[in-house]
Amino acid sequence: MKVLTIKEPWASLIIDGYKEYEFRSWKTSYRGKILIHAGMSLEQDMLKRFQDYHLNCQKGAIIGEAELTDCILVDDEFNEALQKIDPIVYGRSNHTETYAWKLEHVKKYKNPISIKGKLGLWNYEGEKEDDL
Numbered sequence: 001m002k003v004l005t006i007k008e009p010w011a012s013l014i015i016d017g018y019k020e021y022e023f024r025s026w027k028t029s030y031r032g033k034i035l036i037h038a039g040m041s042l043e044q045d046m047l048k049r050f051q052d053y054h055l056n057c058q059k060g061a062i063i064g065e066a067e068l069t070d071c072i073l074v075d076d077e078f079n080e081a082l083q084k085i086d087p088i089v090y091g092r093s094n095h096t097e098t099y100a101w102k103l104e105h106v107k108k109y110k111n112p113i114s115i116k117g118k119l120g121l122w123n124y125e126g127e128k129e130d131d132l
Contacts (some may be wrong), residue, residue, distance in 0.1 A: 002068075002125045003035040005117030008057040009050050011038040012049050015064040015108045018053060021082070025069045025099035028121060030067075034103070035124055037061070037117045049088060061112035062124065070102035104129045 006014065006022060013019035014036055038058045047057075072078060074097050082090035082100075113126065 001033065001035055002030060003037050003099065003117075003122050003124045005037040005039040005119070005122070007032060007039050007041045007043055009043065009046055009055050010065060011036055011054075012055040012057050013053065013089060014103060015106060016053070016055060017106060018086065020103055020106075021090075021100040022074075022103060023074070023100055025098045026035065027073070027099045028068070029071070030121060031068055031070075034066055034121075035062045036064045036066060036103075036106075037115070038063050038112075039117045049091075058112055060116060063112045064106060064108040066075065066103040066106045068101055069104050072100045072102065073096065073098065074098055074100050112121050 004022065010019065010022070014022060038061055040060050042057060042059060078100065079097075084119075115124070117127065
């Protein structure tokens, strides 16, 4: 099962349904189910920005899943469209936002799976898919 480690509060924004695009500096041809792992890093400077979203940020755990359906090169037109969706969520971040990974059918896990994350798109060999 493919996993993507995402810093908080961004991982929780996805799992709680506020953010449908995850941004990366690299593209992927992978499409399909992907586990969302909340990394050990918490971007403290972003917490105040999202205080009205009442996020329950976690660290070091697979907190849910989604389906990766597209990988879009971010240009000015796409960026403007995102600003119209939610200027707080899609406002300026601390990261390079070259590619937008479209995430759909997001599911939050009731029981997060504690595990150390990795860089890039990595494989989870733990519990069977039916157990997640």
